[in-house]
Amino acid sequence: MKxxxxxxxxxxxxxxxxxxxxxxxxxxxxxxEKENIxxxxxxxxMTLLKSSGLLRSMQGAGGGYYLAKSIDELTLAxxxxxxxxPIFLVRxxxxxxxxxxxECVLKDVWNDVNxxxxxxxxxxxxxxxxxxxxxxxxxFA
Amino acid sequence: MKxxxxxxxxxxxxxxxxxxxxxxxxxxxxxxEKENIxxxxxxxxMTLLKSSGLLRSMQGAGGGYYLAKSIDELTLAxxxxxxxxPIFLVRxxxxxxxxxxxECVLKDVWNDVNxxxxxxxxxxxxxxxxxxxxxxxxxFA
DNA sequence: TAATATCCTACTAAACTAATAGGAATTATA
DNA sequence: TATAATTCCTATTAGTTTAGTAGGATATTA
Ligand code: FES
Ligand code: FES
Numbered sequence: 052m053k054x055x056x057x058x059x060x061x062x063x064x065x066x067x068x069x070x071x072x073x074x075x076x077x078x079x080x081x082x083x084e085k086e087n088i089x090x091x092x093x094x095x096x097m098t099l100l101k102s103s104g105l106l107r108s109m110q111g112a113g114g115g116y117y118l119a120k121s122i123d124e125l126t127l128a129x130x131x132x133x134x135x136x137p138i139f140l141v142r143x144x145x146x147x148x149x150x151x152x153x154e155c156v157l158k159d160v161w162n163d164v165n166x167x168x169x170x171x172x173x174x175x176x177x178x179x180x181x182x183x184x185x186x187x188x189x190x191f192a
Numbered sequence: 193m194k195x196x197x198x199x200x201x202x203x204x205x206x207x208x209x210x211x212x213x214x215x216x217x218x219x220x221x222x223x224x225e226k227e228n229i230x231x232x233x234x235x236x237x238m239t240l241l242k243s244s245g246l247l248r249s250m251q252g253a254g255g256g257y258y259l260a261k262s263i264d265e266l267t268l269a270x271x272x273x274x275x276x277x278p279i280f281l282v283r284x285x286x287x288x289x290x291x292x293x294x295e296c297v298l299k300d301v302w303n304d305v306n307x308x309x310x311x312x313x314x315x316x317x318x319x320x321x322x323x324x325x326x327x328x329x330x331x332f333a
Numbered sequence: 334t335a336a337t338a339t340c341c342t343a344c345t346a347a348a349c350t351a352a353t354a355g356g357a358a359t360t361a362t363a
Numbered sequence: 364t365a366t367a368a369t370t371c372c373t374a375t376t377a378g379t380t381t382a383g384t385a386g387g388a389t390a391t392t393a
Contacts, residue, residue: 052193052279054302056382059282062298078338092383098340111391112337127301138193141200153332156325157203160268161195164312171308175301184297191294197351219369233352239371252360253368 054131060088061096061134062127065105069122069181076108076115096134103133122181128172140165195272201229202237202275203268206246210263210322217249217256237275244274263322269313279313281306 063086068077079097083090097116100106107119118125132138139145141161143152152158204227209218220238224231238257241247248260259266273279280286282302284293293299 052276052281053283054281055380059298066297076338080338089383091385094339095383101339108339109391110337110339110389112335113392114338114390116339127305135193140193140195142194156207156321156328157200159324160316160321163316164268164309167312168305168309171305175305180297180301183300187297196349217369221369230352232354235370236352242370249370250360251358251370253366254361255359255369257370 055135056092057096057099057134058131060086060093061100062130063088064093064096065100065118065125065130065177066180066184068106068116068118069125069177070184072115072117076113076117078115081115099134100130105129105133118177122177125177126173127175128169130177131172138165138168140168196276197233198237198240198275199272201227201234202241203271204229205234205237206241206259206266206271206318207321207325209247209257209259210266210318211325213256213258217254217258219256222256240275241271246270246274259318263318266318267314268316269310271318272313279306279309281309 064082067082067086071077079093080090082088083093097106097108101108101116104119105125106116108114108116137145141158143149143155143158144162144165149155149158205223208223208227212218220234221231223229224234238247238249242249242257245260246266247257249255249257278286282299284290284296284299285303285306290296290299
């Protein structure tokens with residue numbers, strides 16, 4: 052149970068855009084440089100975030116990415132699920148073709164854990180993170 | 193974020209022992225058969241559970257495994273951590289040698305998620321699962 | 334037309350997961 | 364004291380996933 056680099060890098064990229072991308076496009080190369088993430092790898096990640104509708108983009112010189120939704124709306128759940136697909140701790144929670152359901156108590160248990168995790172992830176908005184970030188930076192100044 | 197087969201099989205094995213192993217030893221072959229888990233693979237898993245102190249064992253004919261603690265004490269957290277090590281969603285939460293801490297807001301965020309998950313896992317006791325199991329079986333009778 | 338971007342397709346090394354395999358050591362019991 | 368049943372110990376292996384790399388096509392601005 053470790054978060055993948057895709058999720059960690061992707062989250063950092065989104066936080067970066069949320070913090071510095073007001074009314075402008077943010078390029079991958081800028082994020083790559085400031086956040087120390089491999090440019091080409093970040094490209095892959097941005098594609099995922101774009102194709103699930105969290106980001107939009109503008110091609111060509113001066114182009115880049117921008118948030119498709121408000122920072123008050125975007126949550127950690129959105130980010131994680133966009134990158135790695137929805138979280139189902141066990142297969143039986145996503146595939147409804149399961150022949151052990153009758154005997155199996157654990158399904159309910161895992162479902163319970165799954166829900167708690169999901170609820171927590173949905174409660175953390177990009178806005179909260181950006182705010183925290185500002186406070187932190189202020190406290191160092 | 194899928195649970196490994198080790199965790200799923202290991203949990204089932206423990207639930208089995210908790211349900212059917214009152215005052216007796218339960219052999220791997222019995223669990224393997226009843227729970228449809230590869231004998232040799234289950235052996236590996238039982239070793240993990242034993243060496244982290246959740247199970248004890250008796251060698252030789254008639255031997256097998258038994259719980260080292262009460263079912264009221266053993267939690268899902270115990271089981272999962274015994275099998276796969278403690279959960280730290282990101283490295284920075286376990287290795288205190290981290291040079292980005294100052295700039296990094298996300299550490300607190302991941303820590304928060306980590307704690308919620310841990311708390312939930314610690315709240316689910318083996319006893320609860322066994323009880324559920326009994327109720328379920330009764331409802332089919 | 335040159336520079337700066339995203340977009341698209343593909344490949345690859347390393348790590349991890351899920352098993353499998355064979356046999357040694359221990360214990361109960363016939 | 365054999366024999367069967369069991370845990371214990373050490374390895375190996377096929378498959379999958381992760382993390383990253385590579386090269387070029389396409390679009391936009393200046
Ligand atoms: S194995 Fe499918 S519900 Fe448990
Ligand atoms: S990278 Fe270490 S605290 Fe965030």
